[in-house]
Amino acid sequence: MTDFPRIGFIGAGNMATALVGGLLAKGWPASALMLTDVSEQALSVHAARGLRTGTDNRELVASVDIVVLAVKPQAMKAVTQALADCPQQPLYISIAAGIPAQSLAQWLGGDAAVVRAMPNTPALVQTGATGLFANAAVSHEQRVQAEQVLGAVGIALWVDTETKIDAVTAVSGSGPAYFFYLMEAMIEAGVKLGLARHDARDLALQTALGAAQMAITADVAPDELRRRVTSPKGTTEQAVAVFDAAGFADIVEQAMRACAARGVSLANELTGA
Known part of the structure; x- marks a missing residue:
């Protein structure tokens, strides 16, 4: 690839760090990656590698093509509702367990393109296995992009119904x-x-x-x-x-x-x- 989508991570925890590492290893330029987090310490690790970091989620959404929602499930509603009136329409990829795409789309304003991803911890050592589900608003190009993001740390495969994400959780997630x-x-x-x-x-x-x-x-x-x-x-x-x-x-x-x-x-x- 010569044209790299800009990717923003809301949350700079272990899984976001694993994905960033995988993307960099696949050739993604650091300038195409951005992270936000409430922890300056968590961000400092990424800033030292030349990535853009900050604390303003709305600013992140305005400057990327893909937003990876990497916050704890309990915080997801507040984080996404705060983005509901953003004029930009990026692809949202949620790696949080248990939250349906419909709820995410609703919290984000109603018509957001949402991919639910269920990765597993071996992604931390680039041998992950991830199940993906896309809502109807996700384009073919965005499906390719989502697969590239999660595929940077292992294998990524699509399921055709969201209920199968629970089966993915049972097989590979847990x-x-x-x-x-x-x-x-x-x-x-x-x-x-x-x-x-x-x-x-x-x-x-x-x-x-x-x-x-x-x-x-x-x-x-x-x-x-x-x-x-x-x-x-x-x-x-x-x-x-x-x-x-x-x-x-x-x-x-x-x-x-x-x-x-x-x-x-x-x-x-x-x-x-």
């Missing part, structure tokens, strides 16, 4: 915690089996990395990869049999359904629905 939980359990089990904690940790984490890389690059699905390492009457088969007896797949599904359901109730709480 998903890193599931894998961390499994890593934690494997480390503790390794220690109980006699390994030094640092050895159990290194083995478990490297195995997680290797398994993920194999699954990403393989030409077969994860279930086939599992079968290939599960020899009849072997050691792995015994471990998998214990998982199956405990209803591992059902437990995962129940957990993810609970996660998705919480996304729905959170939206009701945040919007007063």
Whole structure:
């Protein structure tokens, strides 16, 4: 790209910082990026890299093509309502959990182009996975731009209905915690089996990395990869049999359904629905 859209971030927290880092790594000039925040300390990190910073959200909206709303969900209504009468019409990308595009558009004046994004924390290390949903006001060009912004820190894919954002939350938004939980359990089990904690940790984490890389690059699905390492009457088969007896797949599904359901109730709480 030679013509870089100007991007403004309202909120300079961890996710905004990750996105800025990814965009800079993809070639975005620092002069095309701007951040606002109530914390001068948070802004100072970005100012030191040559980015424009400030505290006036309306000024930011007036000077960019895309606004990334990176504030806490509880603060979103006040922040967006304060922008409702801005004459500019940028694309708004919200990375806040639980707030529907319709509510965001309404708070922004009624006809705003809004993309809801559900990123996850691996975006902090440029390996994120993000689900995107666009309201009817978002143009094709703006969809491309939104995908470029979130794609700067990993993969980004579109869902065709907003309800599927809750499914994205259950799979990838909250998903890193599931894998961390499994890593934690494997480390503790390794220690109980006699390994030094640092050895159990290194083995478990490297195995997680290797398994993920194999699954990403393989030409077969994860279930086939599992079968290939599960020899009849072997050691792995015994471990998998214990998982199956405990209803591992059902437990995962129940957990993810609970996660998705919480996304729905959170939206009701945040919007007063």
